[in-house]
Amino acid sequence: SSVLKCTRPASETLDFMHKTAVAPESLLSSASAVRPTWGSAQPVSSPWTGARECGSLEAVVAVYGAAAPEAAARLPVATAPRTHKEHPFVFFHQRKTGGSTIRTQMVYSAKKHSLSSWVPCSDKVPCESYYAPPHPPFYAVYGGHLYWASVQKALLRQQGIHVGGAATPQMHCFTVFREPVSRVASCWSYRMVEKKRRLGNGLDVKNVSAQQLSSHHTLQVKDLASYSASQLREALATGMSHYGEGCNNEPLRILSDAGTNEERVNRLTAENGASCGAAGWSMDVVGVLDRTLHRASRCVVGVLERCEETAEARACT
Known part of the structure; x- marks a missing residue:
């Protein structure tokens, strides 16, 4: 014990x-x-009394x-x-x-x-x-x-x-x-790069818009260092392996009740915690x-x- x-x-x-x-x-x-x-x-009891609000x-x-x-x-x-x-x-x-x-x-x-x-x-x-x-x-x-x-x-x-x-x-x-940065980089390398897994139809992220990435997951797997900050933010929020696994928000995936919805937990922090109902969900990220x-x-x-x-x-x- x-x-x-x-x-x-x-x-x-x-x-x-x-x-x-x-x-x-x-x-x-x-x-x-x-x-x-x-x-x-x-x-x-939770010390955070405002947890149910954005x-x-x-x-x-x-x-x-x-x-x-x-x-x-x-x-x-x-x-x-x-x-x-x-x-x-x-x-x-x-x-x-x-x-x-x-x-x-x-x-x-x-x-x-x-x-x-x-x-x-x-x-x-x-x-x-x-x-x-x-x-x-x-x-x-x-x-x-x-x-x-x-x-x-x-x-x-x-x-x-x-x-x-x-x-x-x-x-x-x-x-x-x-x-977090180390964990995400390790996860991305293992799931998305080393395993050669692709998302959506495999279009190059540099040639598609953020909206396309969000709507269609048209992301070709690349090393994290090849993305700009804005591309990386979108990639982590929408990126999924061949088996539908993401790399974002791992503690929330395991310890909260949102983890069973892989896409939702992957996007939970993408809206900066300030907006409710993003992507059709009541996010309640706080x-x-x-x-x-x-x-x-x-x-x-x-x-x-x-x-x-x-x-x-x-x-x-």
Whole structure:
């Protein structure tokens, strides 16, 4: 049941393309150490009261950032109960954050401690599995590119709790963030360039308008460095691999309720958080970001690039 206790960069949940080709510095700088709410039957209520309105993304980040000192102070006294089926361990694997190695070690450790595990690409669990199994047999360890909502539903059933309302299952959870520009570049290279996947009819992005890109996904896959800032912003919002996978807003994809709609989550931040109903949706990007950060605050969170802080935080537990 020993896992890394690390720091949470609340602002890094918002990926890469918020206003220009690079996210505002204010969205990349703040960080806090988090004590997970082990065993809480109910999550702490969200501190952001305006989450259901179109508004400032920076305001959401500021609210969570202001709570950082208190969260850091609680870290040394955090104690996790032992993992078992009634209080399982869940790894929410954000793509391109080094999670494959963690999953391998999870399976090994689960077997070593005689714990049942459900991890895609291991023990005959199909690799293309994104929903936790909602029916028996249940497990003590889960890990993968799992949507938070599917895990919550599965564990509520597993623990015999009524599925609905504000009920929250007992669990330990862990996720890893990565500096957004680095993560997006790695994702794009892997999905769009290395795999030679094309979108739409494969027209060269330099010869088509932004409207064509948005409407028809007529983007030929290129290295990110070949795009201008405006082209890159549109490419990340509309770019999909052959299998319908995007690279934008990965934390929102895994931890919010928007992740099952790949196209929607890919475009969530394209409108700068200020417009409702863009592309025919009620975007509620502020609410999505708020929910993502709120759920992340229930977990132990690692940061790929911050090994020293990870080790320091781990030493406190």
